[in-house]
Every structure is written in structure tokens, then in C-alpha cells.
Amino acid sequence: MMERRSDLSTLLNPGQTKSLIMTLSILEETLVEIEFAILHRPGRWITYEINDDDLPDEIKTDIVARIAVIRERISRIMQEFNLPKRRKRTGAEIVGKLAFAWEILEGAKAKHLRGYGAIAEGLAEELDPRLDAVILLVDDVRRIVSDSRRERERDGNG
Secondary structure (H helix, E strand, C coil), rough: CCCCCCCCHHCCCCHHHHHHHHHHHHHHHHHHHHHHHHCCCCCCCCCEEEEEEEECCCCCCCCHHHHHHHHHHHHHHHHCCCCCCCCCHHHHHHHHHHHHHHHHHHHCCHHHHHHHHHCCCHHHHHHHHHHHHHHHHHHHHHHCCCCCEHHHHHCCCC
């Protein structure tokens, strides 16, 4: 029988450590989103809604319980491999998400919709300015956050 190591962190090099932390972090973020969908139902927003018609309550309860077990396993891995907790800053998180949003908004413009069929006459003139207005607002939020972060760093609070 193989003897169990007391310090499993020695089995990982720095790159592997970082990769494992990122993987577990992405998994945990996914679990948060799943839990949100289950526990905050029904939910209605502008472009979508979450309803609870397709999962019985006992299934939802089972999923939440399994999520708790997954979190316990993640916690154990973090402890056993002495993995440092990933530190995320709200500003950096917002800027990253808005950069992704900007990218998908640009991809929704008329010229990029050709892959889904012929572009109707006038679509670009009607759709693109509306998307550009949203993109400008997204850029404003990103700029506000970025300016605030720079100001905090300059003042030594970053």
C-alpha cells in the first residue's frame, strides 16, 4: 500500500498550481450560477427569464445538496494541495466582463450576421447604431471603473 504524502503541494509545479486553482475557481463560479438559477426563481429580466417549470422541487433540492458536496471536495483539494485562494477585484472583474460584452455586441452587428442568412436591406442602418449606443454605454461603465482603479492606485489604495 502506498504511503500518503502529507504535503501534496510538492506534486505541482507553479504552472500546474495556477491551472488547478483556475479550474476549481471556474467550477465554483459555475456552481454559484446554477444555485442562483435554482434559488432565485422565477426571475425576469429584459432579454430572458428563468422559470421553474422544468425541474421538480425535489430535483432542485438534490442539486443544491450535491453542490454542497462538490464545494466540500473543492475545499479539501484546496487544503490538501495547499492552494492559495484566488483573489479577484471587483473592478477587474467588471472590466473583464464588459470587455467580453463589448466583443459580443460588436459581433451582433449586421455584417457579422451574414453567417445566419442574407442581410435585409437597411438592417445595418437600423441595428448597428442601436448596438453602437449600447456599446458606448458599456464603454462608459468600463471607463468609470478603470478611472476609479487608476485613481485608487495613484492614491496608494489599490
